[in-house]
Amino acid sequence: MSFSKLDDLGRKLEALEHALSILGADEATHMAVGGGEKRAEAMSNLAGLYHAQSTAPEIADWIAAAETEVESEDQKLALVEFRRSYINATCLPTEFVERRTTATMRSEQLWRELRAKNDWDSFLPALEGVVALVREEAQLRAEALKLAPYDALMEQYDPGNRTADLDLVFGDLKSFLKGFVPEALAAQEERLAKRPRKALNGPYPIEKQRELGLAAMRAVGFDFTHGSLAVSHHPFCGGVPTDVRMTTRYRTDEFLSSLMGVLHETGHALYEQGLPKEWSHWPLGKARGMGIHESQSLFVEMQLSRSPEFWEFALPLVHLHLGEDAIPGWDIADILSEVNYVERGYIRVDADEVTYPLHVILRYELEQDLVNGKLEASQIPEAWDAKMTEYLGLSTLADPKDGPMQDVHWPGGAFGYFPSYTLGAMIAAQQWAALETAQPGVREDIRKGDFSGVNQWRSDxxxxxxxxxxxxxxxTRATGEPLNADFFKAHLKKRYLG
Structure with missing residues (x-):
């Protein structure tokens, strides 16, 4: 039976994915400096095996034959995903993939070197080459998937998302935020006039911060028999569902950024640990996409961990692990003032949840124009500055390092990825609203440190x-309606104006 051949293939590919994921996580955390060359060689060979096996010509025949033989609804849905994965893996010729890989690696290397020097002009030729290749890739994917070029790029990250829908949702959110940011800042100023921000009482020893992070992970449901926490330069959640490798980084002068980072990555980890185990070797058993994945991490970090109910439970944990004098004189209002501080800024990754979507929408709009040929790479600084000035009242024209050179996505050729970040925040707010309707006592549960109801709803x-x-x-299935910006807007109003 052809489906059994696909099932066997899935198990072989899952084994290769497992090896690559664990090797990658180890490289970022524990690998000795001198191990890099052989590690790259090993991972390159495994990636080559994976590509060869996942794009073999006979797979198309197996899928076609299996479609006449399916015995269950799960198998039928699995075949849809097998076909989608196969088309996405085979629609780019090997020659093109090699050209793109060479160009994006060189572009990323130049970006690391030239961003530090604020040297846009020297970086531009490499970026122009990447943009040309991205346009070529968008056409190849569009033809194979029967989609518009930018939609075909987004399909890799969030299957089913289309610009026709996102333009409306993002347009609505952008219009709201342009007026809301000044309101939130004014309300914050009023609060701080009555109750100024307090200084943190560091240093906070890393080992004590680690114990606090582990306690928070355990409380919100992380399964330590199938995962662990390490340290890396950039926090991430990697590994595989049965062995999730989570990381954070620490500063000794404050503990909140590490704790919030741990909780964010725990959101990713809970999703991976909760995926259906019986389909783990099928595309059907994987996480749905980047927007949904980001919604799971932001649900834990933003909806839960920056709420007053969470801190009624968590403040005693801070005192237990960091000491009673860790934050002398602080109460929950002081913590919330710190973790929910709003500020206009240049850097996307440092932005708060109020201003962050504007950073993403700016990139979403520009990269659509780049892919569709309405904007050239040479015009990015002026276009970026115009939107940054309009949306956040900040000019980046004289400072490309903190403007269009700040992200690795475009140098690396990852176009169509940015929408996922703000989609995640919107989906998280919509999920929270649906959860609270289903479980009216959920805030009281969180206050007590009981996250079982929250996690059961998310699992189901x-x-x-x-x-x-x-x-x-x-x-739509999870929340009862399509993506709607009103839930995110209501969340922001309650938190920042309430």
Whole structure:
């Protein structure tokens, strides 16, 4: 039976994915400096094996034959994902992939060197080469997937998302935020006039911060029999569902950024640990996409961990692990003032949840124009500055380092990825609203440190579904309606104006 051949293939590919994921996580955390060359060689060979096996010509025949033989709804849905994965893996010729890999690696290397020097002009030729290749890739994917070019790029990250829908949702959110940011800043200023921000009482020993992070992970449901926490330059959640490798980084002068980072990555980890185990070797058993994944991390970090109810539970944990004098004189209002501080800034990754979506929408709009040929790479600084000035009242024209050179995505050729970040925040707010309707006592549970109801709802509606549905369908099934900016807007109003 052809489906059994696909099932066997899935198990072989899962084994290779497992090896690559664990090797990658180890490289970022524990690998000795001198191990890099052989590690790269090993991972390159494994990646080559994976590509060869996942793009073999006979797979198309197996899928076609299996479609006449399917015995269950799960198998039928699995075949949809097998086909989607196969088309995405085979629609780019090997010659093109080699050209793109060479160009993006060189571009990333130049970006690291030239961003530090604020040297846009020297970086531009490399970026122009990447943009040309991205346009070529968008056409190849569009033809194979029967989609518009930018939609075909987004399909890799969030299956089912289309610019026709996102333009409306993002346009609505952008219009709201341009007026809301000044309101939130004014309300914050009024609060701080009555109750100024307090200084943190560092230093905070790393080992004590680690114990606090582990306690928070355990409380919100992380399974330590299938995962661990390490340190890396950039926090990430990697590994595989049965062995999730989570990392954070520490500063000794404050503990909140590490704790919030741990909770964010725990959100990713809970999703991976909650995926359907019986389909783990099928594309159907994987996480749905970047927007849904980001919604799971932001749900934990933003909806839960920056709420007053969470801190009623967590403040005693801070005192237990960091000491009673860790934050002398602080109460929950002081903590919330710190973790929910709003500020206009240049850097996306440092932005708060109020201003962050404007950073993303700016990039979403510009990269659509780049892909569709309405904007050339040479015009990016002026276009970026115009939007930054309009959306956040900040000019970046004289400082490309903190403007269009700040992210690695474009140098690396990752176009269509940025929307996922703000989609995640919106989906998280919509999920929270649906959860609170289903469980009216959920805030009281969180106050007590009981996250079982929260996680059961997320497991039933998100985690256990794997990739059964497209991103828009999964949102509708989980929350009862399509993606709607009103939930995120209501969340922001309650938190920052309430």
């Amino acid at each position: 509606n998100i985690w256990s579904q794997g990739s059964r549905w497209s991103t828009p369908d999964l949102i």
